[in-house]
Amino acid sequence: MTDSDNNPAHNVGLLITCLADLFRPQVGFAAARLIEQCGCNVSVPQQSCCGQPAYNNGDDSKTRALAKNMIEKFEQFDYVVAPSGSCAAMVKAHYPKLLSDHPDWSGRAQNLADRTYELSQFLVDVMRLKLPLKSKQHVGDTKITYHDSCSGLRELGIRSQPRKLLSQRAGISIDEMDNSEICCGFGGTFCVKYPEISTRLVDNKISGIDRIEANIVLGGDLGCLMNIAGRLTRCGKQTQVFHFAEWLLDEQPEAGIAETKPKT
Incomplete structure:
Protein backbone atom coordinates (compact mmCIF):
# COMPACT_ATOMS: atom_id res chain seq x y z
CA MET A 1 0.00 0.00 0.00
CA MET A 127 6.34 4.05 3.18
CA ARG A 128 5.45 3.97 6.89
CA LEU A 129 5.72 0.20 7.33
CA LYS A 130 2.86 -0.48 4.93
CA LEU A 131 4.03 -4.05 4.36
CA PRO A 132 1.78 -7.09 4.79
CA LEU A 133 2.64 -9.13 7.88
CA LYS A 134 4.37 -12.34 6.87
CA SER A 135 3.45 -15.64 8.45
CA LYS A 136 5.75 -16.06 11.43
CA GLN A 137 8.20 -18.91 11.20
CA HIS A 138 9.22 -21.21 13.99
CA VAL A 139 12.87 -20.42 14.63
CA GLY A 140 13.37 -22.76 17.59
CA ASP A 141 16.62 -22.02 19.40
CA THR A 142 17.73 -19.49 16.80
CA LYS A 143 19.31 -16.41 18.36
CA ILE A 144 19.54 -13.47 15.97
CA THR A 145 21.77 -10.43 16.36
CA TYR A 146 22.31 -7.32 14.24
CA HIS A 147 25.42 -5.50 13.02
CA ASP A 148 25.10 -1.75 12.39
CA SER A 149 27.29 -0.66 9.48
CA CYS A 150 29.29 2.53 9.86
CA SER A 151 27.93 4.42 6.82
CA GLY A 152 24.30 3.61 7.46
CA LEU A 153 24.53 4.39 11.16
CA ARG A 154 26.74 7.46 11.14
CA GLU A 155 25.93 9.10 7.81
CA LEU A 156 22.24 8.24 7.49
CA GLY A 157 21.14 7.63 11.09
CA ILE A 158 19.93 4.10 10.39
CA ARG A 159 19.53 1.97 13.49
CA SER A 160 15.90 1.57 14.55
CA GLN A 161 14.50 1.06 11.03
CA PRO A 162 15.75 -2.47 10.26
CA ARG A 163 14.95 -3.61 13.80
CA LYS A 164 11.43 -2.23 13.49
CA LEU A 165 10.95 -4.02 10.18
CA LEU A 166 12.22 -7.32 11.54
CA SER A 167 10.02 -7.05 14.62
CA GLN A 168 6.77 -5.91 13.00
CA ARG A 169 7.07 -7.65 9.66
CA ALA A 170 8.65 -10.95 10.69
CA GLY A 171 8.22 -11.17 14.47
CA ILE A 172 11.99 -11.37 14.97
CA SER A 173 13.49 -10.33 18.29
CA ILE A 174 17.08 -9.10 18.16
CA ASP A 175 19.61 -10.12 20.82
CA GLU A 176 21.93 -7.13 20.85
CA MET A 177 25.70 -7.41 20.84
CA ASP A 178 27.57 -5.04 23.13
CA ASN A 179 29.58 -3.93 20.08
CA SER A 180 26.83 -3.81 17.46
CA GLU A 181 27.70 -0.19 16.54
CA ILE A 182 31.48 -0.72 16.29
CA CYS A 183 33.18 -1.12 12.90
CA CYS A 184 33.65 -4.68 11.64
CA GLY A 185 36.93 -3.76 9.96
CA PHE A 186 35.79 -3.87 6.33
CA GLY A 187 35.68 -0.19 5.41
CA GLY A 188 35.93 -0.81 1.67
CA THR A 189 39.61 -0.53 0.73
CA PHE A 190 40.54 -0.06 4.42
CA CYS A 191 40.70 -3.84 4.85
CA VAL A 192 43.19 -4.02 1.95
CA LYS A 193 45.37 -1.13 3.14
CA TYR A 194 45.38 -2.09 6.83
CA PRO A 195 44.79 -5.86 7.01
CA GLU A 196 46.13 -6.31 10.55
CA ILE A 197 43.85 -3.62 11.99
CA SER A 198 40.93 -4.91 9.92
CA THR A 199 41.44 -8.46 11.19
CA ARG A 200 41.57 -7.27 14.80
CA LEU A 201 38.33 -5.35 14.35
CA VAL A 202 36.45 -8.25 12.79
CA ASP A 203 37.77 -10.60 15.49
CA ASN A 204 36.38 -8.18 18.07
CA LYS A 205 33.05 -8.30 16.25
CA ILE A 206 33.05 -12.10 16.32
CA SER A 207 33.81 -12.01 20.04
CA GLY A 208 30.68 -9.90 20.49
CA ILE A 209 28.68 -12.45 18.52
CA ASP A 210 30.12 -15.28 20.60
CA ARG A 211 29.37 -13.58 23.91
CA ILE A 212 25.62 -13.69 23.26
CA GLU A 213 25.85 -17.08 21.49
CA ALA A 214 24.09 -15.80 18.37
CA ASN A 215 23.81 -18.22 15.46
CA ILE A 216 22.38 -15.72 12.97
CA VAL A 217 23.87 -12.30 12.15
CA LEU A 218 21.85 -9.80 10.13
CA GLY A 219 22.90 -6.47 8.68
CA GLY A 220 22.28 -4.00 5.88
CA ASP A 221 25.61 -3.72 4.06
CA LEU A 222 27.03 -6.62 2.10
CA GLY A 223 30.61 -5.41 2.50
CA CYS A 224 30.34 -5.73 6.28
CA LEU A 225 28.38 -8.97 6.06
CA MET A 226 30.83 -10.64 3.69
CA ASN A 227 33.73 -9.56 5.90
CA ILE A 228 32.08 -10.98 9.02
CA ALA A 229 30.94 -14.16 7.24
CA GLY A 230 34.36 -14.77 5.76
CA ARG A 231 36.09 -14.44 9.11
CA LEU A 232 33.52 -16.66 10.82
CA THR A 233 34.15 -19.33 8.19
CA ARG A 234 37.93 -19.11 8.54
CA CYS A 235 37.56 -19.41 12.32
CA GLY A 236 35.47 -22.56 11.93
CA LYS A 237 32.27 -20.97 13.28
CA GLN A 238 28.81 -22.22 12.28
CA THR A 239 27.11 -18.82 12.66
CA GLN A 240 25.25 -17.80 9.50
CA VAL A 241 25.11 -14.28 8.07
CA PHE A 242 22.31 -12.71 6.00
CA HIS A 243 21.17 -9.34 4.70
CA PHE A 244 18.10 -8.29 6.71
CA ALA A 245 15.98 -8.07 3.54
CA GLU A 246 16.26 -11.82 3.06
CA TRP A 247 14.54 -12.37 6.43
CA LEU A 248 11.61 -10.13 5.55
CA LEU A 249 10.37 -12.38 2.75
CA ASP A 250 7.80 -15.12 3.26
CA GLU A 251 10.28 -17.87 2.41
CA GLN A 252 12.94 -19.07 4.80
CA PRO A 253 16.27 -17.71 3.51
CA GLU A 254 18.64 -20.07 1.79
CA ALA A 255 22.26 -20.62 2.83
CA GLY A 256 23.92 -17.67 4.43
CA ILE A 257 26.71 -15.48 3.12
CA ALA A 258 30.11 -17.13 3.22
CA GLU A 259 33.27 -16.91 1.19
CA THR A 260 31.44 -16.89 -2.12
CA LYS A 261 32.93 -16.31 -5.54
CA PRO A 262 31.59 -13.65 -7.92
CA LYS A 263 29.20 -14.74 -10.61
CA THR A 264 30.70 -15.48 -14.03
Missing part, protein backbone atom coordinates in the same frame (compact mmCIF):
# COMPACT_ATOMS: atom_id res chain seq x y z
CA THR A 2 1.14 3.54 -0.67
CA ASP A 3 0.61 6.48 1.69
CA SER A 4 -2.81 6.91 0.15
CA ASP A 5 -4.83 4.41 -1.82
CA ASN A 6 -5.88 7.25 -4.12
CA ASN A 7 -2.30 8.22 -5.02
CA PRO A 8 -0.54 6.70 -8.01
CA ALA A 9 2.20 4.20 -7.29
CA HIS A 10 5.68 5.61 -6.82
CA ASN A 11 8.28 4.75 -9.43
CA VAL A 12 11.40 3.50 -7.64
CA GLY A 13 14.83 3.02 -9.16
CA LEU A 14 16.69 0.20 -7.41
CA LEU A 15 20.41 0.88 -7.00
CA ILE A 16 21.41 -2.76 -6.95
CA THR A 17 25.01 -2.15 -5.70
CA CYS A 18 28.12 -3.86 -7.03
CA LEU A 19 28.40 -6.41 -4.22
CA ALA A 20 24.78 -7.54 -4.50
CA ASP A 21 25.11 -7.81 -8.27
CA LEU A 22 28.31 -9.85 -8.12
CA PHE A 23 28.07 -11.83 -4.89
CA ARG A 24 24.52 -11.89 -3.49
CA PRO A 25 21.91 -11.13 -6.15
CA GLN A 26 19.13 -12.50 -3.92
CA VAL A 27 19.52 -9.34 -1.84
CA GLY A 28 18.56 -7.27 -4.87
CA PHE A 29 15.59 -9.52 -5.62
CA ALA A 30 14.47 -9.34 -1.98
CA ALA A 31 14.72 -5.54 -2.00
CA ALA A 32 12.68 -5.31 -5.20
CA ARG A 33 9.95 -7.58 -3.84
CA LEU A 34 9.69 -5.66 -0.58
CA ILE A 35 9.41 -2.34 -2.37
CA GLU A 36 6.78 -3.78 -4.71
CA GLN A 37 4.79 -5.03 -1.70
CA CYS A 38 4.46 -1.38 -0.66
CA GLY A 39 2.64 -0.70 -3.93
CA CYS A 40 5.60 0.82 -5.79
CA ASN A 41 6.80 0.15 -9.30
CA VAL A 42 10.43 -0.98 -9.29
CA SER A 43 12.90 -0.58 -12.14
CA VAL A 44 16.57 -1.52 -12.29
CA PRO A 45 18.25 0.75 -14.85
CA GLN A 46 21.64 -0.10 -16.30
CA GLN A 47 24.10 1.24 -13.76
CA SER A 48 27.71 1.34 -12.68
CA CYS A 49 29.51 1.62 -9.36
CA CYS A 50 28.37 4.56 -7.22
CA GLY A 51 32.02 5.67 -7.04
CA GLN A 52 32.68 5.11 -3.36
CA PRO A 53 35.96 3.12 -3.76
CA ALA A 54 37.42 5.80 -6.02
CA TYR A 55 36.16 8.55 -3.71
CA ASN A 56 37.67 6.96 -0.62
CA ASN A 57 41.02 6.77 -2.39
CA GLY A 58 41.03 10.42 -3.43
CA ASP A 59 40.22 10.02 -7.12
CA ASP A 60 37.60 12.78 -7.33
CA SER A 61 37.80 13.03 -11.12
CA LYS A 62 36.70 9.44 -11.73
CA THR A 63 34.17 9.66 -8.91
CA ARG A 64 32.53 12.68 -10.55
CA ALA A 65 32.29 10.80 -13.84
CA LEU A 66 30.59 7.87 -12.07
CA ALA A 67 28.31 10.24 -10.15
CA LYS A 68 27.18 11.96 -13.35
CA ASN A 69 26.43 8.60 -14.93
CA MET A 70 24.37 7.55 -11.92
CA ILE A 71 22.45 10.83 -11.91
CA GLU A 72 21.57 10.43 -15.57
CA LYS A 73 20.35 6.87 -14.99
CA PHE A 74 18.30 7.53 -11.86
CA GLU A 75 16.94 11.08 -11.93
CA GLN A 76 13.80 9.95 -13.78
CA PHE A 77 12.50 8.09 -10.69
CA ASP A 78 10.43 9.35 -7.77
CA TYR A 79 12.81 7.60 -5.38
CA VAL A 80 16.14 5.80 -5.51
CA VAL A 81 16.54 2.94 -3.04
CA ALA A 82 19.66 0.90 -2.26
CA PRO A 83 19.96 -2.19 -0.03
CA SER A 84 23.17 -0.64 1.31
CA GLY A 85 23.80 2.23 3.68
CA SER A 86 27.21 2.94 2.20
CA CYS A 87 26.01 3.28 -1.40
CA ALA A 88 22.96 5.30 -0.38
CA ALA A 89 25.18 7.57 1.72
CA MET A 90 27.53 8.06 -1.22
CA VAL A 91 24.67 9.43 -3.34
CA LYS A 92 22.94 11.28 -0.52
CA ALA A 93 25.87 12.79 1.39
CA HIS A 94 28.73 13.01 -1.09
CA TYR A 95 27.39 13.60 -4.60
CA PRO A 96 26.21 17.15 -3.78
CA LYS A 97 29.63 18.06 -2.36
CA LEU A 98 31.50 16.49 -5.26
CA LEU A 99 29.50 18.42 -7.84
CA SER A 100 28.90 21.66 -5.92
CA ASP A 101 31.26 23.59 -8.23
CA HIS A 102 29.72 22.18 -11.40
CA PRO A 103 26.76 24.46 -12.29
CA ASP A 104 25.20 22.01 -14.72
CA TRP A 105 25.24 19.21 -12.15
CA SER A 106 25.03 20.62 -8.63
CA GLY A 107 21.24 21.01 -8.64
CA ARG A 108 20.72 17.61 -10.23
CA ALA A 109 23.00 15.99 -7.64
CA GLN A 110 21.13 17.58 -4.76
CA ASN A 111 17.76 16.68 -6.25
CA LEU A 112 18.79 13.03 -6.55
CA ALA A 113 20.25 13.05 -3.05
CA ASP A 114 16.96 14.29 -1.64
CA ARG A 115 15.13 11.31 -3.17
CA THR A 116 17.67 8.60 -2.28
CA TYR A 117 17.19 6.18 0.63
CA GLU A 118 18.65 3.04 2.08
CA LEU A 119 16.13 0.16 1.94
CA SER A 120 15.00 0.03 5.58
CA GLN A 121 14.94 3.83 5.71
CA PHE A 122 12.64 3.90 2.68
CA LEU A 123 10.31 1.17 3.94
CA VAL A 124 9.96 2.67 7.43
CA ASP A 125 10.39 6.43 7.05
CA VAL A 126 8.80 6.92 3.61
Whole structure:
Protein backbone atom coordinates (compact mmCIF):
# COMPACT_ATOMS: atom_id res chain seq x y z
CA MET A 1 0.00 0.00 0.00
CA THR A 2 1.14 3.54 -0.67
CA ASP A 3 0.61 6.48 1.69
CA SER A 4 -2.81 6.91 0.15
CA ASP A 5 -4.83 4.41 -1.82
CA ASN A 6 -5.88 7.25 -4.12
CA ASN A 7 -2.30 8.22 -5.02
CA PRO A 8 -0.54 6.70 -8.01
CA ALA A 9 2.20 4.20 -7.29
CA HIS A 10 5.68 5.61 -6.82
CA ASN A 11 8.28 4.75 -9.43
CA VAL A 12 11.40 3.50 -7.64
CA GLY A 13 14.83 3.02 -9.16
CA LEU A 14 16.69 0.20 -7.41
CA LEU A 15 20.41 0.88 -7.00
CA ILE A 16 21.41 -2.76 -6.95
CA THR A 17 25.01 -2.15 -5.70
CA CYS A 18 28.12 -3.86 -7.03
CA LEU A 19 28.40 -6.41 -4.22
CA ALA A 20 24.78 -7.54 -4.50
CA ASP A 21 25.11 -7.81 -8.27
CA LEU A 22 28.31 -9.85 -8.12
CA PHE A 23 28.07 -11.83 -4.89
CA ARG A 24 24.52 -11.89 -3.49
CA PRO A 25 21.91 -11.13 -6.15
CA GLN A 26 19.13 -12.50 -3.92
CA VAL A 27 19.52 -9.34 -1.84
CA GLY A 28 18.56 -7.27 -4.87
CA PHE A 29 15.59 -9.52 -5.62
CA ALA A 30 14.47 -9.34 -1.98
CA ALA A 31 14.72 -5.54 -2.00
CA ALA A 32 12.68 -5.31 -5.20
CA ARG A 33 9.95 -7.58 -3.84
CA LEU A 34 9.69 -5.66 -0.58
CA ILE A 35 9.41 -2.34 -2.37
CA GLU A 36 6.78 -3.78 -4.71
CA GLN A 37 4.79 -5.03 -1.70
CA CYS A 38 4.46 -1.38 -0.66
CA GLY A 39 2.64 -0.70 -3.93
CA CYS A 40 5.60 0.82 -5.79
CA ASN A 41 6.80 0.15 -9.30
CA VAL A 42 10.43 -0.98 -9.29
CA SER A 43 12.90 -0.58 -12.14
CA VAL A 44 16.57 -1.52 -12.29
CA PRO A 45 18.25 0.75 -14.85
CA GLN A 46 21.64 -0.10 -16.30
CA GLN A 47 24.10 1.24 -13.76
CA SER A 48 27.71 1.34 -12.68
CA CYS A 49 29.51 1.62 -9.36
CA CYS A 50 28.37 4.56 -7.22
CA GLY A 51 32.02 5.67 -7.04
CA GLN A 52 32.68 5.11 -3.36
CA PRO A 53 35.96 3.12 -3.76
CA ALA A 54 37.42 5.80 -6.02
CA TYR A 55 36.16 8.55 -3.71
CA ASN A 56 37.67 6.96 -0.62
CA ASN A 57 41.02 6.77 -2.39
CA GLY A 58 41.03 10.42 -3.43
CA ASP A 59 40.22 10.02 -7.12
CA ASP A 60 37.60 12.78 -7.33
CA SER A 61 37.80 13.03 -11.12
CA LYS A 62 36.70 9.44 -11.73
CA THR A 63 34.17 9.66 -8.91
CA ARG A 64 32.53 12.68 -10.55
CA ALA A 65 32.29 10.80 -13.84
CA LEU A 66 30.59 7.87 -12.07
CA ALA A 67 28.31 10.24 -10.15
CA LYS A 68 27.18 11.96 -13.35
CA ASN A 69 26.43 8.60 -14.93
CA MET A 70 24.37 7.55 -11.92
CA ILE A 71 22.45 10.83 -11.91
CA GLU A 72 21.57 10.43 -15.57
CA LYS A 73 20.35 6.87 -14.99
CA PHE A 74 18.30 7.53 -11.86
CA GLU A 75 16.94 11.08 -11.93
CA GLN A 76 13.80 9.95 -13.78
CA PHE A 77 12.50 8.09 -10.69
CA ASP A 78 10.43 9.35 -7.77
CA TYR A 79 12.81 7.60 -5.38
CA VAL A 80 16.14 5.80 -5.51
CA VAL A 81 16.54 2.94 -3.04
CA ALA A 82 19.66 0.90 -2.26
CA PRO A 83 19.96 -2.19 -0.03
CA SER A 84 23.17 -0.64 1.31
CA GLY A 85 23.80 2.23 3.68
CA SER A 86 27.21 2.94 2.20
CA CYS A 87 26.01 3.28 -1.40
CA ALA A 88 22.96 5.30 -0.38
CA ALA A 89 25.18 7.57 1.72
CA MET A 90 27.53 8.06 -1.22
CA VAL A 91 24.67 9.43 -3.34
CA LYS A 92 22.94 11.28 -0.52
CA ALA A 93 25.87 12.79 1.39
CA HIS A 94 28.73 13.01 -1.09
CA TYR A 95 27.39 13.60 -4.60
CA PRO A 96 26.21 17.15 -3.78
CA LYS A 97 29.63 18.06 -2.36
CA LEU A 98 31.50 16.49 -5.26
CA LEU A 99 29.50 18.42 -7.84
CA SER A 100 28.90 21.66 -5.92
CA ASP A 101 31.26 23.59 -8.23
CA HIS A 102 29.72 22.18 -11.40
CA PRO A 103 26.76 24.46 -12.29
CA ASP A 104 25.20 22.01 -14.72
CA TRP A 105 25.24 19.21 -12.15
CA SER A 106 25.03 20.62 -8.63
CA GLY A 107 21.24 21.01 -8.64
CA ARG A 108 20.72 17.61 -10.23
CA ALA A 109 23.00 15.99 -7.64
CA GLN A 110 21.13 17.58 -4.76
CA ASN A 111 17.76 16.68 -6.25
CA LEU A 112 18.79 13.03 -6.55
CA ALA A 113 20.25 13.05 -3.05
CA ASP A 114 16.96 14.29 -1.64
CA ARG A 115 15.13 11.31 -3.17
CA THR A 116 17.67 8.60 -2.28
CA TYR A 117 17.19 6.18 0.63
CA GLU A 118 18.65 3.04 2.08
CA LEU A 119 16.13 0.16 1.94
CA SER A 120 15.00 0.03 5.58
CA GLN A 121 14.94 3.83 5.71
CA PHE A 122 12.64 3.90 2.68
CA LEU A 123 10.31 1.17 3.94
CA VAL A 124 9.96 2.67 7.43
CA ASP A 125 10.39 6.43 7.05
CA VAL A 126 8.80 6.92 3.61
CA MET A 127 6.34 4.05 3.18
CA ARG A 128 5.45 3.97 6.89
CA LEU A 129 5.72 0.20 7.33
CA LYS A 130 2.86 -0.48 4.93
CA LEU A 131 4.03 -4.05 4.36
CA PRO A 132 1.78 -7.09 4.79
CA LEU A 133 2.64 -9.13 7.88
CA LYS A 134 4.37 -12.34 6.87
CA SER A 135 3.45 -15.64 8.45
CA LYS A 136 5.75 -16.06 11.43
CA GLN A 137 8.20 -18.91 11.20
CA HIS A 138 9.22 -21.21 13.99
CA VAL A 139 12.87 -20.42 14.63
CA GLY A 140 13.37 -22.76 17.59
CA ASP A 141 16.62 -22.02 19.40
CA THR A 142 17.73 -19.49 16.80
CA LYS A 143 19.31 -16.41 18.36
CA ILE A 144 19.54 -13.47 15.97
CA THR A 145 21.77 -10.43 16.36
CA TYR A 146 22.31 -7.32 14.24
CA HIS A 147 25.42 -5.50 13.02
CA ASP A 148 25.10 -1.75 12.39
CA SER A 149 27.29 -0.66 9.48
CA CYS A 150 29.29 2.53 9.86
CA SER A 151 27.93 4.42 6.82
CA GLY A 152 24.30 3.61 7.46
CA LEU A 153 24.53 4.39 11.16
CA ARG A 154 26.74 7.46 11.14
CA GLU A 155 25.93 9.10 7.81
CA LEU A 156 22.24 8.24 7.49
CA GLY A 157 21.14 7.63 11.09
CA ILE A 158 19.93 4.10 10.39
CA ARG A 159 19.53 1.97 13.49
CA SER A 160 15.90 1.57 14.55
CA GLN A 161 14.50 1.06 11.03
CA PRO A 162 15.75 -2.47 10.26
CA ARG A 163 14.95 -3.61 13.80
CA LYS A 164 11.43 -2.23 13.49
CA LEU A 165 10.95 -4.02 10.18
CA LEU A 166 12.22 -7.32 11.54
CA SER A 167 10.02 -7.05 14.62
CA GLN A 168 6.77 -5.91 13.00
CA ARG A 169 7.07 -7.65 9.66
CA ALA A 170 8.65 -10.95 10.69
CA GLY A 171 8.22 -11.17 14.47
CA ILE A 172 11.99 -11.37 14.97
CA SER A 173 13.49 -10.33 18.29
CA ILE A 174 17.08 -9.10 18.16
CA ASP A 175 19.61 -10.12 20.82
CA GLU A 176 21.93 -7.13 20.85
CA MET A 177 25.70 -7.41 20.84
CA ASP A 178 27.57 -5.04 23.13
CA ASN A 179 29.58 -3.93 20.08
CA SER A 180 26.83 -3.81 17.46
CA GLU A 181 27.70 -0.19 16.54
CA ILE A 182 31.48 -0.72 16.29
CA CYS A 183 33.18 -1.12 12.90
CA CYS A 184 33.65 -4.68 11.64
CA GLY A 185 36.93 -3.76 9.96
CA PHE A 186 35.79 -3.87 6.33
CA GLY A 187 35.68 -0.19 5.41
CA GLY A 188 35.93 -0.81 1.67
CA THR A 189 39.61 -0.53 0.73
CA PHE A 190 40.54 -0.06 4.42
CA CYS A 191 40.70 -3.84 4.85
CA VAL A 192 43.19 -4.02 1.95
CA LYS A 193 45.37 -1.13 3.14
CA TYR A 194 45.38 -2.09 6.83
CA PRO A 195 44.79 -5.86 7.01
CA GLU A 196 46.13 -6.31 10.55
CA ILE A 197 43.85 -3.62 11.99
CA SER A 198 40.93 -4.91 9.92
CA THR A 199 41.44 -8.46 11.19
CA ARG A 200 41.57 -7.27 14.80
CA LEU A 201 38.33 -5.35 14.35
CA VAL A 202 36.45 -8.25 12.79
CA ASP A 203 37.77 -10.60 15.49
CA ASN A 204 36.38 -8.18 18.07
CA LYS A 205 33.05 -8.30 16.25
CA ILE A 206 33.05 -12.10 16.32
CA SER A 207 33.81 -12.01 20.04
CA GLY A 208 30.68 -9.90 20.49
CA ILE A 209 28.68 -12.45 18.52
CA ASP A 210 30.12 -15.28 20.60
CA ARG A 211 29.37 -13.58 23.91
CA ILE A 212 25.62 -13.69 23.26
CA GLU A 213 25.85 -17.08 21.49
CA ALA A 214 24.09 -15.80 18.37
CA ASN A 215 23.81 -18.22 15.46
CA ILE A 216 22.38 -15.72 12.97
CA VAL A 217 23.87 -12.30 12.15
CA LEU A 218 21.85 -9.80 10.13
CA GLY A 219 22.90 -6.47 8.68
CA GLY A 220 22.28 -4.00 5.88
CA ASP A 221 25.61 -3.72 4.06
CA LEU A 222 27.03 -6.62 2.10
CA GLY A 223 30.61 -5.41 2.50
CA CYS A 224 30.34 -5.73 6.28
CA LEU A 225 28.38 -8.97 6.06
CA MET A 226 30.83 -10.64 3.69
CA ASN A 227 33.73 -9.56 5.90
CA ILE A 228 32.08 -10.98 9.02
CA ALA A 229 30.94 -14.16 7.24
CA GLY A 230 34.36 -14.77 5.76
CA ARG A 231 36.09 -14.44 9.11
CA LEU A 232 33.52 -16.66 10.82
CA THR A 233 34.15 -19.33 8.19
CA ARG A 234 37.93 -19.11 8.54
CA CYS A 235 37.56 -19.41 12.32
CA GLY A 236 35.47 -22.56 11.93
CA LYS A 237 32.27 -20.97 13.28
CA GLN A 238 28.81 -22.22 12.28
CA THR A 239 27.11 -18.82 12.66
CA GLN A 240 25.25 -17.80 9.50
CA VAL A 241 25.11 -14.28 8.07
CA PHE A 242 22.31 -12.71 6.00
CA HIS A 243 21.17 -9.34 4.70
CA PHE A 244 18.10 -8.29 6.71
CA ALA A 245 15.98 -8.07 3.54
CA GLU A 246 16.26 -11.82 3.06
CA TRP A 247 14.54 -12.37 6.43
CA LEU A 248 11.61 -10.13 5.55
CA LEU A 249 10.37 -12.38 2.75
CA ASP A 250 7.80 -15.12 3.26
CA GLU A 251 10.28 -17.87 2.41
CA GLN A 252 12.94 -19.07 4.80
CA PRO A 253 16.27 -17.71 3.51
CA GLU A 254 18.64 -20.07 1.79
CA ALA A 255 22.26 -20.62 2.83
CA GLY A 256 23.92 -17.67 4.43
CA ILE A 257 26.71 -15.48 3.12
CA ALA A 258 30.11 -17.13 3.22
CA GLU A 259 33.27 -16.91 1.19
CA THR A 260 31.44 -16.89 -2.12
CA LYS A 261 32.93 -16.31 -5.54
CA PRO A 262 31.59 -13.65 -7.92
CA LYS A 263 29.20 -14.74 -10.61
CA THR A 264 30.70 -15.48 -14.03
